[in-house]
Amino acid sequence: MSSHLTALTIGDTRITLLRAGAYWWDGGAMFGVVPRSLWGKTHQPDEQNRIECGLNCCVVETADHRILIDTGGGVRFDERARERQKMPQPPQLREVLAAAGFEPETFDTVINTHLHWDHCGGNTVDENGRAVASLPHARYFVQRGELLHAREQHPRDAVSYRAINYEPLLEAGQLHLIEGDREIVPGVAVRVAPGHNRDMMVVLVRSGHDTWCHAADLAPFAAQITPTWVAGFDLYPMETIAQKQELFSRAAAEGWWLSFAHEPRLAFAKIETREGKWRTTETRA
16 A cells, blocks of 8 residues: 555645555455456455555645545454454554644544544544544534434444444534535535435535545545446445446546545546546546
8 A cells, every 4th residue: 555645736725645544355345246357457356355445534725724534444443353354553543644744733624424434433532531533623524314324223334333433523512414515615515425325425626727526435446437336335326326427427527636535556536538438547646
């Protein structure tokens, strides 16, 4: 996994991709019905058919705000879980940010695209026997429907939700529940993109004449810009396909930059339509 930082500037906004570690998970689960003979061309599996999944977070810096999109998987893993996911003891989110030159106290906003553990596990840190916000001065945002679903603990995906990642923030008044598409701060907006689950959000940043979109788990890997390459985890795969067709059509036509939640090497990419298929074109690792 690449450890260096990659940054992108659009207009007067700077976006930095940070990898808060990585884990390895079954390639078949990550690519659903797509056969290994196809996804294996871009993601080399290990002897247990696991592929590397980056825990990607993005820092967005505007003239007035410093925003973190997703917070990685956190550190609350026992030895068995780390072995299953081929994951060494990951660093605290605060350590990841500080090593990249970002002081945790300087963030005013966190956007959780959804509340699966690998996207919000770094939301909180344990201090003096209780869980508190990793970014003490930040407001955290998530869809209200996502929190309600997390609390349902449905057998299909209960394992993905850990209350310690979000309930302490709600109790402290730092987690803000939103409903539907909205602008979080000037130039930074979220859009609900159902498919992976009902209330997952993608993030859109517009500055100058450029647009960047963090696809979250709509397309965990760059290879999944192909609409039918849908993860086995997705609760609503047909909606995933429809969302990708709409969003990536615009991205290709308007020259957006994209980033992906679990891509272990590629940081940013543009896409184009060639011979009826979408392909990555200009890229940054």
